Amino acid sequence: QEELGESGGGLVQAGGSLRLSCAASGRTINSYTMGWFRQAPGKEREFVASISWSGGGNTRYADSVKGRFTISRDNAEKVVHLQMNNLQPEDTAVYFCAAGGGFRATSNDYEYDYWGQGTQVTVSS
Numbered sequence: 001q002e003e004l005g006e007s008g009g010g011l012v013q014a015g016g017s018l019r020l021s022c023a024a025s026g027r028t029i030n031s032y033t034m035g036w037f038r039q040a041p042g043k044e045r046e047f048v049a050s051i052s053w054s055g056g057g058n059t060r061y062a063d064s065v066k067g068r069f070t071i072s073r074d075n076a077e078k079v080v081h082l083q084m085n086n087l088q089p090e091d092t093a094v095y096f097c098a099a100g101g102g103f104r105a106t107s108n109d110y111e112y113d114y115w116g117q118g119t120q121v122t123v124s125s
Contacts, residue, residue: 002026002114004097009119012087016123020082022097022116030075033100035112036082038093038121047107048095049082060105064090087123094118 008020022034035050049071052058059071070083080097098112 002029002032002099004099004114004116006095006097006116006119009095009121011122011124014088014123014125016087017083017085018087018121020084020095020097020119020121022080022082024078024080024099026099026114029078029099031101032114033102033105033111034071034073034080035098035100035106036071036080036095037098037109038091038095039118040090040093043093045096045109047109050105050107051080052103052105058105060107062107084121087121089123089125092121092123094120 003025005023031053033052036048037045038048039045047062050060051071068086073080096118097116099114100112102111
C-alpha cells in the first residue's frame with residue numbers, strides 16, 4: 001500500500017509561483033509513474049502533468065500548463081514536485097498527486113492506483 005501526501009499549496013497572486021510536493025511512503029514508489037491532477041469547484045478532475053518512473057524526458061503536460069509548470073521527481077527522497085510559474089486564476093483548484101503502475105507518463109486517471117488527499121491552490125486576480 002502506497003500513501004501519498006501533498007504540500008505546498010496556498011494563496012498567490014496572478015503571475016506568481018508555487019511549488020507543490022508529493023511525499024510517498026511506500027517501498028516500491030520509485031517504480032511508479034507519478035502524476036498531478038486538479039479539480040476546480042463545479043468541474044471534473046483534470047490531468048495536469050505526469051512523469052515516468054525513470055524521470056528524465058518522459059513527461060507529459062496538459063496543454064493549459066505547458067511552458068508554465070514543470071514536474072520532477074527525486075527517487076532517493078521519494079518526492080515528486082510540481083513547479084508552477086505564472087499562475088493564473090483559472091489554475092485555482094485542489095491539486096492531487098497520484099501514483100500508477102505503468103511504465104510511461106500518462107494523462108489517464110484510470111491508470112493511477114493511489115491518490116493523495118489534495119492541496120488547495122488559489123490564485124487571485
